[in-house]
Amino acid sequence: MVFSSMSFVLVFFAVTILGHSLMPSVRAKNIFLLIASLIFYSWASLAFTAILLFDVFVCWFIALLLEVYKGKVRRRLLTVCVALLLSVLGVFKYLSFLLENLRLLTGIPKVVPDIVLPLGISFYTFQLISYAVDVYRGKVRAQRRFWVLLLYASLFHQCVAGPIVRYGDIARELHDRRVTGSGISRGISRFTVGLAKKSILANSCAVVADAFFTGGASALALKPVAGLWLSAFAYALQIYLDFSAYSDMAIGMGLMCGFHYRENFNYPYVSLSVTEFWRNWHISLSSFFRDYVYIPLGGNRRGKARQILNLFVVWFLTGLWHGASWNYIIWGMFFFLLLVPEKAVPDRVLRAVPGVFRYAAMLLIICLSWVIFRFEDLHSLLTVLAGMLGLNGNALYSAVTGITLKSNWALLLVSAVACTPFWHNLRLWLRDSRNSAARVIYRAYDVLHPAILLVLSVMVLTGNTYNPFIYWTF
Amino acid sequence: MKKTDRIKNIVFFTVLGALAIIGAIWPLRPHVSEVEKRELTPFPHFTLSGIMDGSFTMELDKWYADTYPLRDIFIRGANRLKSLYGNRSVTIIGNDNHGDDIPDAPSVPPEPSYPATEPSGTSAAEPTGTLPPDTDPPTTVPPDTGVPVTGGEVLGSIYVSGDSAYSLFYFNRSGADRYAAAINRAHKVMGDEVNIYSVAIPLSSGILFDKSLQEDIGLSDERAAIEYINGLMDPAVHALNIYDVLRAHNDEYLYFRTDHHWTALGAYYAYTELCREKGVAPHTLDQFEEKTFTGFLGSYYSKTLSEDMKENPDTVKAYVPMGTNLMVYADKNCNETKWDIIHNVEGYKTGAKYYCFSGSDQPYSYAHNPQITDGSSCVVIKDSFGNAFIPFLIDHYEHIYWIDFRYYNGTLPALVRDKNINDVIFCLNLDNTTATGAVGLVDRLIPES
Numbered sequence: 001m002v003f004s005s006m007s008f009v010l011v012f013f014a015v016t017i018l019g020h021s022l023m024p025s026v027r028a029k030n031i032f033l034l035i036a037s038l039i040f041y042s043w044a045s046l047a048f049t050a051i052l053l054f055d056v057f058v059c060w061f062i063a064l065l066l067e068v069y070k071g072k073v074r075r076r077l078l079t080v081c082v083a084l085l086l087s088v089l090g091v092f093k094y095l096s097f098l099l100e101n102l103r104l105l106t107g108i109p110k111v112v113p114d115i116v117l118p119l120g121i122s123f124y125t126f127q128l129i130s131y132a133v134d135v136y137r138g139k140v141r142a143q144r145r146f147w148v149l150l151l152y153a154s155l156f157h158q159c160v161a162g163p164i165v166r167y168g169d170i171a172r173e174l175h176d177r178r179v180t181g182s183g184i185s186r187g188i189s190r191f192t193v194g195l196a197k198k199s200i201l202a203n204s205c206a207v208v209a210d211a212f213f214t215g216g217a218s219a220l221a222l223k224p225v226a227g228l229w230l231s232a233f234a235y236a237l238q239i240y241l242d243f244s245a246y247s248d249m250a251i252g253m254g255l256m257c258g259f260h261y262r263e264n265f266n267y268p269y270v271s272l273s274v275t276e277f278w279r280n281w282h283i284s285l286s287s288f289f290r291d292y293v294y295i296p297l298g299g300n301r302r303g304k305a306r307q308i309l310n311l312f313v314v315w316f317l318t319g320l321w322h323g324a325s326w327n328y329i330i331w332g333m334f335f336f337l338l339l340v341p342e343k344a345v346p347d348r349v350l351r352a353v354p355g356v357f358r359y360a361a362m363l364l365i366i367c368l369s370w371v372i373f374r375f376e377d378l379h380s381l382l383t384v385l386a387g388m389l390g391l392n393g394n395a396l397y398s399a400v401t402g403i404t405l406k407s408n409w410a411l412l413l414v415s416a417v418a419c420t421p422f423w424h425n426l427r428l429w430l431r432d433s434r435n436s437a438a439r440v441i442y443r444a445y446d447v448l449h450p451a452i453l454l455v456l457s458v459m460v461l462t463g464n465t466y467n468p469f470i471y472w473t474f
Numbered sequence: 475m476k477k478t479d480r481i482k483n484i485v486f487f488t489v490l491g492a493l494a495i496i497g498a499i500w501p502l503r504p505h506v507s508e509v510e511k512r513e514l515t516p517f518p519h520f521t522l523s524g525i526m527d528g529s530f531t532m533e534l535d536k537w538y539a540d541t542y543p544l545r546d547i548f549i550r551g552a553n554r555l556k557s558l559y560g561n562r563s564v565t566i567i568g569n570d571n572h573g574d575d576i577p578d579a580p581s582v583p584p585e586p587s588y589p590a591t592e593p594s595g596t597s598a599a600e601p602t603g604t605l606p607p608d609t610d611p612p613t614t615v616p617p618d619t620g621v622p623v624t625g626g627e628v629l630g631s632i633y634v635s636g637d638s639a640y641s642l643f644y645f646n647r648s649g650a651d652r653y654a655a656a657i658n659r660a661h662k663v664m665g666d667e668v669n670i671y672s673v674a675i676p677l678s679s680g681i682l683f684d685k686s687l688q689e690d691i692g693l694s695d696e697r698a699a700i701e702y703i704n705g706l707m708d709p710a711v712h713a714l715n716i717y718d719v720l721r722a723h724n725d726e727y728l729y730f731r732t733d734h735h736w737t738a739l740g741a742y743y744a745y746t747e748l749c750r751e752k753g754v755a756p757h758t759l760d761q762f763e764e765k766t767f768t769g770f771l772g773s774y775y776s777k778t779l780s781e782d783m784k785e786n787p788d789t790v791k792a793y794v795p796m797g798t799n800l801m802v803y804a805d806k807n808c809n810e811t812k813w814d815i816i817h818n819v820e821g822y823k824t825g826a827k828y829y830c831f832s833g834s835d836q837p838y839s840y841a842h843n844p845q846i847t848d849g850s851s852c853v854v855i856k857d858s859f860g861n862a863f864i865p866f867l868i869d870h871y872e873h874i875y876w877i878d879f880r881y882y883n884g885t886l887p888a889l890v891r892d893k894n895i896n897d898v899i900f901c902l903n904l905d906n907t908t909a910t911g912a913v914g915l916v917d918r919l920i921p922e923s
């Protein structure tokens with residue numbers, strides 16, 4: 001059940017929000033949320049729930065031991081915990097990929113098993129690792145109650161597609177939180193904006209992206225240059241609007257239940273450097289790698305060569321985390337290769353370059369990176385990249401490109417603007433304006449937009465079978 | 475809490491609650507969608523394995539969305555919203571496609587280099603073919619939902635301009651090779667005593683678009699495609715290229731604007747070409763009684779829900795055969811029904827007007843023309859385009875059989891042998907003579923021996 005499905009919005013969400021608000025105490029609210037989360041998780045497949053329960057149990061048990069033992073034993077316990085969690089992730093997410101590559105190299109094994117990826121395993125594994133490490137570091141106290149830790153890991157707001165919420169961020173709110181009218185008000189705004197971003201904008205941008213990014217390598221080799229760029233641009237819009245929408249909805253539902261999750265995106269598409277882009281894109285993932293991989297490896301404190309190695313490790317893992325396929329690793333390496341020289345250039349030199357050039361360069365980098373991200377088949381990927389550079393001998397432009405652009409220009413424009421802080425700033429400007437008309441407009445907007453966006457989204461989702469979340473399986 | 479927050483929350487939860495309650499009123503849920511010509515997702519059967527692997531809940535989600543009570547209103551609303559995405563006076567629905575290059579027709583038919591595959595994804599009927607040659611007139615008329623439709627067709631890419639839409643053609647060489655090989659096999663199996671005709675029907679864009687527009691969009695050349703397929707066929711096969719005759723009349727009403735089919739007029743010009751090939755004189759249109767059914771909104775309308783089309787629907791004209799208007803069809807359960815070759819669809823739904831022709835898409839149909847007593851007979855292997863073509867053949871044969879290649883589950887040689895048929899006429903649109911899936915079904919009709 002994806003967040004942008006009719007049954008989620010009109011049944012699951014409606015029932016859980018009502019039920020949560022009716023529960024008399026935080027404990028009752030937690031029990032209710034846990035049951036709801038387990039139903040939500042089991043909805044995709046009951047079999048996957050066993051894996052989630054196993055991971056949480058391991059983590060809960062070892063974390064308790066971490067508070068009992070001292071010295072080297074603690075380190076060993078943490079190693080066992082992280083190794084177990086990563087092994088489960090490895091088997092379900094990477095084993096087929098590994099065996100497939102082994103088969104290509106050695107011919108063994110003959111048959112590669114097709115392993116189904118449990119829902120959200122990449123997200124909750126990282127959440128649990130962060131919890132175990134934070135207990136080890138003494139940053140948070142171990143959770144005594146198994147079911148509360150299970151609630152943290154399985155909470156349907158963020159379990160299957162992030163943000164990767166740190167235990168420390170919500171540890172207090174798991175026991176003591178208040179649901180307020182203004183929290184609900186902010187929550188429904190966030191939720192409906194996310195719902196509309198996904199169901200109206202991202203899904204429609206997907207149609208434009210698919211217009212030319214379609215078929216295998218032989219079909220892709222025939223696409224006109226401008227058509228491929230149009231699809232690349234639309235895909236970049238789609239992926240941000242899709243993924244950030246998921247975080248919006250998660251944060252919104254959290255607010256409605258009294259949880260405050262950290263922001264996961266901060267307008268990454270208006271960044272002027274790759275470093276800035278990654279500071280603002282999928283923040284919970286990049287900060288995870290920063291805090292649990294990069295800094296423990298020594299970060300930038302052990303000399304240049306070591307820093308480059310550390311960056312390599314981080315970006316290799318970032319790529320691999322997104323999927324068990326070479327293109328994701330190439331995608332990670334693409335950013336590694338951009339970040340190393342960027343970090344070598346002093347800030348003042350970068351700042352001397354006019355913003356418009358830096359912005360144009362970033363736009364290009366962002367579009368190219370998502371093209372790499374899109375094509376798991378490397379032959380198709382190379383074909384598209386060659387096609388975008390005009391190396392496939394195709395026309396620059398075609399009538400279909402023109403028709404596609406003409407019939408979607410307003411959508412693409414609104415979507416592009418939705419990737420910037422424009423609406424946010426406009427809203428603040430209206431709110432703080434001294435002009436009474438502006439304030440009236442703001443109030444009308446503020447009161448009505450969640451209901452309007454809900455109706456529009458449900459309208460678009462009705463009978464709409466194309467609705468997979470891009471990040472669903474990660 | 476601020477007052478605006480309170481009002482905002484009340485408004486939002488009222489709307490959410492209303493939508494949720496509407497969704498919960500089970501009896502309001504529709505089961506079929508008329509405009510889409512399909513049954514909506516049924517409520518799934520509960521199974522333990524379905525719960526374990528998530529297929530039950532997936533179907534449940536699909537059912538909930540697909541049968542939401544306000545579905546029709548919302549779909550229209552969504553369509554309105556999408557019209558704001560840009561200038562949609564001209565759009566292409568479907569992804570950017572490219573056909574294979576069409577080689578010059580070879581003089582020697584090549585052997586197909588691929589194995590014949592089992593057709594899949596289409597329901598097929600039990601073998602039929604035991605109908606008596608003479609039948610009584612239809613005595614019962616089915617309800618106004620129209621002729622029972624035995625299956626659906628999937629539309630390929632279409633070009634929509636205002637109140638008109640057009641099918642786009644992308645050539646698939648391997649399918650074309652396989653189709654020609656199937657026809658050659660039919661000739662080989664049935665021998666020289668049986669005359670085989672192949673009529674590949676062009677799609678609307680190839681006939682109606684300027685050459686420059688066709689090239690701009692990257693369409694395959696339909697004339698060259700037919701030429702290529704015909705060039706692969708055994709010289710003993712009468713392979714017609716009706717492209718030129720249709721193109722010469724392309725200022726006439728040859729194709730519907732709101733539907734993917736050709737009109738009876740388009741089919742008539744194809745019929746004149748067949749007569750030329752057979753060496754018989756075609757009847758003129760004014761010899762037939764003409765029936766007119768207005769208000770037709772076909773498959774393109776279902777696909778686009780275009781307001782322009784709705785305001786300007788198509789008109790279906792049909793020409794009643796002179797010798798007889800009586801036929802019998804056998805549906806997929808082998809139930810025989812007496813019917814009219816040109817059936818009165820006056821009170822039918824707006825999307826069902828094309829069903830007036832030849833009993834629509836039944837696996838097996840038959841007509842006996844009592845005006846002709848020479849024992850002549852033909853079988854038409856047809857898709858839905860063929861339905862508009864068949865009525866013109868009635869006045870040339872004593873016995874006319876037609877089978878829908880998608881649903882007929884017997885074999886063609888057996889039918890030809892059983893019924894002692896003289897002429898075998900393949901009458902399929904160009905997509906069905908080149909698309910892999912469709913050609914697989916043609917293959918199935920014609921086994922090696």
